[in-house]
Amino acid sequence: MDKAGQVALIADDDEYFRLALQTILINRLGFSSVVQAASLDEAVEHLSQKPSKSLAIFDHRIPGIKSAACLTAVRDCFPNLRLAVVSTSHRKQDILAALDAGVHGYVPKTISPTQLIEALRLIMDGLIYVPPSVSAITPASDGVQVLKAVPAKRPPIETLTPRQREVLELLMQGKSNKEIARTLSLGEGTVKVHMAALFRVFGARSRAAVAAAGSQLLSD
Structure with a gap:
């Protein structure tokens, strides 16, 4: 996909990561500009004010996201948006919950810049990116909070x-x-x-x- 003239959104509470990813998106992937947000509310405000954005990258642990329903809601409200999660978590529950929510890819922050670029390129080309190691991921240990799937009835x-x-x-x-x-x-x-x-x-x-x-x- 030709990304010239396209705008991306980065929603992450780590300012240094946002700046680094912005450089990659502009210099290596050809986006014309990048908007940054540190919370779900801020990200949605940007998406609503300028709905022309083609890619949104979320860390699923930013303030305002507590369940997979938030990611699904973003997908529902902005159906033309390519949505990716970029996270430090390798837990199987986190990855599967995000993918079940309808995101177009789950990208670990620990991969190399070259791998990150390729993963985002695949997502923008209309594919779903899943970490190659997903089948080898062990479940999270007891007591560790993960991105929860949406409960069927009367959630706490x-x-x-x-x-x-x-x-x-x-x-x-x-x-x-x-x-x-x-x-x-x-x-x-x-x-x-x-x-x-x-x-x-x-x-x-x-x-x-x-x-x-x-x-x-x-x-x-």
């Missing part, structure tokens, strides 16, 4: 991020996306992504169903 409140809980509580008050955005000082696009995540977390198909499930969850 701990699976919601603080922002998702705020959005849920305002939804339960009958507020529209525009009112929620105004109350939380967010863009409507950001609220839309959090709403999509809540729909997936609760397995709901309507705002009323999400509100009802949230009411039951918060009352327990």
Whole structure:
């Protein structure tokens, strides 16, 4: 794929990594510019304001991401975006949860720059990148938190991020996306992504169903 004129997003709370990856994307992969974000909210704001971005690279441990539903919501709201996770984690649960969420590739930060470039090139060319060593990965040890798959019914409140809980509580008050955005000082696009995540977390198909499930969850 010709990447001339294309814009990429890097969402990672490590500023040094963002700067290094930005150099690779511009100098080696031909992107015209790169936007940086340090949290999910910030990343979604950038995506919503300028939806022309063609590639988004997320570290799944940035503030605001607590479950695979967040990544799936980004995919749902920006269907033309190529989405990759670049992470220090080699745990099988993390990799499979991210891929199940619909990302187009999971790239370990420990690979060489040459391998990273090739992995991102494959992702931009429409393929799904999976680490070659995935079949040899051992499960995470007990007690280690990993990126959780979306639970089927009534997830514990701990699976919601603080922002998702705020959005849920305002939804339960009958507020529209525009009112929620105004109350939380967010863009409507950001609220839309959090709403999509809540729909997936609760397995709901309507705002009323999400509100009802949230009411039951918060009352327990």
